[in-house]
Amino acid sequence: MGWIVCSGALGLKAQPIRLASDGAANYRIFTADSSRIASEASEELKKYLAQLSGAVFADSDGLTGRTIVVGTALTIKQHPAAIDIPLLTHDSYGLLKRGHTIYLLGGSERSIWYAVYDFLSRLGCRWIAPEFTFYEGKDKYVPVRPRLDYRYAGDIIEQPAFNYRKLYIEEGLSHNVENLLQLIRWMPQARFNVLVAPIDYQGHGRAQWDNWRQQLIPELKKRGIGIEVGGHGYQNFLHAGMEDGRLYTDHPEWFGMDQNGHRSADPHIVFCTSNAEAVAYLNHRIGEYLDAHPEIDIFDFWPPDNEKWCICERCEALGTVTERHALLVSETASYLKNRCPDVKLECLAYHHYTEPPQHTTLDNSVLLDFCPINQQFEYQIYEQESENNKRYNESLRRWMDSFGGDISIYSYYRKYAWRSLPNVIPHYMQRDLIYYRDIGIKGISVYSEPGDWFTFGLNHYVLGNLAWNPRIHVDSLIQGYCTTLYGEAADLVGDIYTELEDIVRFGCNIPFSAPKTMAAYEAYTARLLVCGEQLEAATANPDLDLITRRHLKRVALMVGYAKASARTKLLSTRGAVEEANRVAREMKQTINENKHAGVFIPR
Template sequence: MHRCWLAVLLLALMAAIGCGSHVESPQAGTEFVIDDRAAIVWWSPMPSPVPAFAASELQSYLERISGKKLPVYAGRLRAGDTAPTLPGAVVLLAGAHAGELSASWLNDAAAMLSGKQDDSFVLAGDRDRIVMTGGHPRSTLYAVYDLLERAGARFFAPSYPFYRTREGDFSEAIIRQDPLRIPTLHVLEQPSFRYRRKHVEEGWSHTHETMRELVDWMAKNKLNTLVVPYDYGGMGLVRWDAWRNDLTPELEKRGILLEVGGHGYTSWIPPTTYPGYYENGYNVFKVSNPAGLAEYEKNVVAYLKSHPEIAIFDAWPPDNARWTPADVEAFGSVSNAQAHVARHLGDALKKETPAVRLESLAYLPATDPPSPASMYEATSLVDFAPYDRSYAEPLSGTAYPRNVYYDGLVRRWADAGFKGDISIYEYYRKYSWHSLPVVLPTIIGGDIPHYRTLGATGLGTYSEPADWITYELNHRLVAALSWNTALDVKAYLNDHVVRRFGAALAPDMMAYFRDVETAGRDLYTGPNAAFGDTPRFLDARAKYLAVEKLLTSVRDRTGPTGTAAGLLIDRLAIHAHFASLDMDIAYFTRVQPDAPKVAAAHAEMARFVDEHMFDGIVLKCTYLQLRYLTSPPPADDEQAIRAAYRAKWP
């Protein structure tokens, strides 16, 4: 491949994915060439598994790209060199050697990182070496993946089973290049958000295998916090302890933070065990009772002491929290009562588990900031969950009152004197969407930079493997913008479409993403679909019907599913039929009532979901079942559905 042409290609790819706050243009003759003499060296002054893992990842992917398996050495500094103030590094070196490094190669990177956030990283190189390092061991791993992206790799999705076929694993893509030439680099990257999260949430389709793959994808997309329920809904079905032994090593070798908790004072002080601390009709214990509060603190502290892998604990009240009137009166507001619990627990954690950070929640009915005397401490995190916002417009819009409310709410917390970290729990993949194709690049592209201007320092969304293909672009774009809010979203979308589907199909797939975004924005003006707003519903239905015709035509042209484009278009075309069925149910129920047609659509959707629940396009769950069942599902159906996913994806 011609050097100049490759240099131009690499720079174009960098621009498309928003890489680099400082990139020097390549100079003739200064490319680093991956050949048989090159080697990889990792160095760490601390007992962290991340640099060695980063080196192994670099070796593996460079072999896939260039066909050359480079040797990997554990590095040592030259005799007499003073160790730089770095937590580790990976160095790609030209010429054979046995792992000796000069501190001078690392000092410039250390100077660039001085005073920067922990997750910032540096890529610095010429024709002799490329240094990859960061302010934290995990950001050295980020630097490695960033270099691979500059060489053409794309980490589209976790390697879930439905992406893997006999022809290959289509969760990722690489460009084969031999020899691989990497232009001169001088890059400092800094994250826009301190906490970049992925939530497991209800975990209908998560299994040991899918959780491992999610963690792997998170690191490749520079996410740094996995959020897992202690015990979702108290049902014993989705619990950190069920995955702990398997996942903790995977998190540690990538340096990913673990956050555990979720809705659940009742998990730590259950009413069945402590009935005296509760009042009939209220699911929050009587927090003004010192004995109840002490019992809650004792049980949380004991758990955290026995789980040192946990970095953040979510001290959230139950979902749909009902506080006793006496407590609301005693503290002056629900927000003050909730802050009272958090402040007391925070004092206990400082003494017993000082490495654990506490997070609370600004969520109904405690969305307002506490009074100044009750305000959370500056070491706290507070999560905002705009669950009932509109996706018809960005959060900064003014047409929908709930968007205006949430926009102002974040500002009011800052005005009220909260000095801690504000994180946003966003719903860019939502259970109430029941796996409809609601893909929102324009909304996401406007929202996330706006959240940062409001002062948010954390952002996360939840995930389900079972409909990842449906929301693949949402997941990927949220991760990219969480790292870099200055990302050129149009260029990113173009890069995604061209690399995922090929240049020839790009116009059709851009039309697909345009139409499903328009349909989703028409439908989800609030927390549930606007089926009762006939003009908006009819517009959404027309878009989904057009999408089904478009993708059927595209699938006929792409042929077999032995390529990434073929597989994805086949799945998306099948999924478009599902969207049409859903529209039929609403249309023949509300707009043009026809009971036989509704019954036929119900039956077809039930068959469809059972046939395709493992294909990456629909999640079988209660939210979806309510679209096609004429009576509520059995009480034990949630357990049965989760068991089916865990049997298929162990």
Template sequence: MNDSPRTDTTSPAEGVRRRGFLVGAAGLAGAALVAGTTATGAAASGGPLRVASGGRARASVLWWGGGSARFAAAELRDYLRAITGVRLPLRAVPAPAAAPEGVTGLVALHTGTGGGRITASRLADAGHELAGAPEDSFTLLGDATCLLLTGLGDRAPLYAVYALLELAGVRFFAPAFPAYEGHHEHVPATRDLALPAVRHTDRPATGLRRQYAEEGFSHTAASLPPLLDWMAKNRLNTFVYPTDYLGLGVTAYDKVRDVLAREAGKRGLRIETGGHGYDSFLPKADHPQFYESGGPVFDIYNPEALDAYVGKVVAFLRERPEITVFDCWPPDVGAFQKPVLDRYGTASNAESVVVNELAEVLRRELPGVRVERIAYASTVRPPAAEYASDPEVIVDFAAYSRNYDGHLGDPAIGANVPFADALRAWRTTHSGPLAMYEYYRRYRWRSLPVHPLATIAGDAAFEAGLGLDGIGMYSEPGDWITYEHVQSLVAALAWDSSLDAEEFLDGYLHARFGDRAVPAMRRYYDLTRLDPDTHAAGALSTAYGQARAALREAAGQVTSAAPRTVLDRLVRNAEVALADMRIGLAPADGAELDAARREYRALVHRNRFNGICLPNMQAWWRWNGPDGQAPYDDARIRQDVVDSYAGPAAGFADPGVLVLERGGDAVRLDVEAQDADFTGHTVHWTATAPDGVLVRPSHGTLKVRGTRGDAQRVAVSAAADAAAGTHPVTLDFHLADGTRLVASQVVADIR
């Protein structure tokens, strides 16, 4: 168990309700298991297996095999210790004489502390349960003597262990990000634990259950282990990290490769990389001869250019054997250049030329790697028959400009109809894997509270009806708490597309916030179902104001630290959202608009490490307005954000722009700091100003811990002979041990 779970005492009634939430999400029938039956009603024979009683171990944890088996056994031991306070013996057992086909590892709980063995008959029983099931299927077979946890493929033993822990009352709400302050999970506490007889086999609805890092503003080497940990606990199987997002060298696979390979490897998770940009491997600056048509894509019709691209990708993958899927995506542009379209007719046809060639070469040279293409923007519709995609290629369908007022297949939602038609066309023409790339958490939503739960459920049903093979969405640790339930729901539907989303929400609310807070939290989720792209600022502001009131009402109904912490964060998010809406409601070019932008900027910076908002490019544009824009691929802004999340603390100044009159009165500036890793820090700051600008005091010390930031007020003035124009005032921040933090700049507008 990588991260210390939160331990609480749960009443029996609460335990039953909470078990229904996450066990149900994984497709297990929690109540039936307690009664000793399977999900289909067949009786599981035997009495309960005693795990611990009276402060003593009554069972042993056994394991065998590769993949996740060893890690799964350690997880089971450590969580059972967290529940009971007792550390069970952990032992490896010899390889079985005849493991069922497809089983690469297993874990078992065996009565007694002297070890034990797993009988051939029990293994044969597991083989019968798993016969004909897809990869990742798992089975739990237990009686008073032995409880076997195994399945098909490397991940299955770990999935089985987490399913058993859910039966014991553990709840895996979120990754162990610092902003949760330990309240990412619920672990019940009991001195006496006995597990009932169980016979249950569970199968995934889809084979591609993914989580994307995408732009990666807040994904760091420290945040990736808890994220992959949560993925495994929620039955996801593939993590996608870009090779080099936008080719800027900011969010790049090799920067996190070691931690990804380690953490994914011990859980058996797949690693996928690539992403937008043939030019990441064949940059125009280095290979101008391959861009005679001008770009944005290389001259696909030039055999030398195509061979060069494919060769570089193959070399990259050969040196990184942990990668199992490569995303062969074109640059993120609206259209390909005319010479390419003249040659192939459509962008989808041209994309097929690249994808199919890469797939063919990899089939010969690296057969363990699959190629993925994206159906997106100008390539959203499938290619013509003569350019059909290789059937072994994965197609990721990305309905970028859809809306979320209704599900993708709803004919009443006009904006979605073309995408539904295109998706059906892909399913008709492509015999290989077809999966959804979804935007249930969008960068352009600026961390607004958006929870279109009915739409998500409708999408899952529509896509299951078409026989799709998976779903993925991207995330940012920086605003994970805002989208906690959305992430959990999507993961649950990826495993079981028939899941009742209403029941899932009900179980989540009872488990996360307690019975008394459920009515208020239901109102909150109903009020935040709106798509910000299709509703005006006035309607959104009203909804967010009412949502904040519902959260405050819920906060008055809870008594324990876990729901109080989450509700505190959600209230903060609602306040950021309301500040965002005040920008949209303010009259143009006036003091009210300037004040709204300043307030929004300050709130985003003060809360950027609290798990509820992200200072991404769209947020940056929002607080700067049209006169202070920066390009979307501004590497400096992106790197500063990434470095802030990677650091232990950070600082900024409010406001970001000071208007100074030469020889005039001093203007107030607040120097602030926040705790990024929630361990507490003393932050030292120093201001460096241009000639003629005076900052008093010019240095200071701030103490931060958790959500409690600190601020120091300073006075800034311009001398009578100061040069007019805009000039930077730089604030440098560092810790007592000399660790340098990201600097912040204030623009001094001297008049």
């Protein structure tokens, strides 16, 4: 359930509670917990209350007078003056009123932040994106209200639909310490609760947890955000260069056999998982890494990307790739339960191993992320018309039937293969997430590149809300997003987002979208041309402020890219390949010229 209104709220007329008036606060703030998280959340509350009202909200040393209490429900239930406090757990939280006391309570320290931000949102605040520089201050809205009222219509208790709400750094093409800190500050505002970082993405050394951990850990910890680290990389813990380059020479039998029957040092060939000594070495190395990184809550244990598995007789005797993957993950999970009992192991159902094993039971303590990487976005994940989606859905349902642990969806609602094409899909995501929640899925995740966040900003904002409550009114979210970012041009851009959702996943270069007729591509191109003309006219409007006009130019870049993509499809269908290539080259130049606008990541 995404949200619950306690029975006391049903049918009640909202009562305005005056928090401040004409620069004077009527309430004080009592921080019930002594933790750093509670203290930081209280300071955040005071900061925004001051911005809203112009009043200074002082600290209180107890439940006396008119007080706003910030803390966990467990702590406040033990206070002798607290009355009728409900039990809250994990990420659930409550906004309560008892007499003259307002309670902002979390079921955990992390969800104290959610209670604070929800309370502030009911006072008119909105946070639509991280504070990235290209938003130019339009990432949030904080109204000024000299008479600040909280309209109380009964207690509010909320709990998330999905337990795991994750943002992936993954390739890290545009991440740096500055924008990662901005992302982390936004996560509790959007109620994302896990940040996922690679140990070392593809071994390139750029997207690497150790490059950032010193600066990020304090900010993650004070917000209670889970830290998940790992990624594609059995080879991070067993590769030929280990032991001063002697590991392959000393133990060639530990390495995977290739198609020629040779033991290979190629990191994309999975090591010999049937070799007990090799598995023990790998697990020991993982244990050493986790000992040196005690901040990690979830450890991602994936094979190399685009991997090939050992074909020696002993490995093949273990069964299919899926069976071998499940056996290795379960063995590593068993090892870590003893060595690192507080770390949760995560693995993927992906690529060659999307299907559940037939003869091996995956350890139920493992978190499984299901990856529909070739999802066809013309159809919902559950629709039979798409062979890809049908196959993924059937595999997912078999996992649900056979696996007793938590399953999360590794989503592609922002995908690298889209090359920053504006595949804006808020309603599509809602239909998928309602389905996922109804069948018992426990988590959802998405990539989080800052470099083209503006393009996918609506997807990110809506997904954060859907991960909490899939049945939320999406059109209201879109309206709030557009009003915050585009002001008086909100309705225009909202209509353009609707056009993008109706066109890009069908008529542009989105992988696995079916070819269309020439007439269809002509219609898509014409509709996008109209969008571009509307944006050009709005951008020239001198009554709009300069920041809004610059943001409209960003939307125009998005629309121009979609139009160029649809046009290349049209030209290719006509057989005008040379002209299609010219349009693509011109668009590539535009992308490179605007690579710092938050709209594109050149590839």
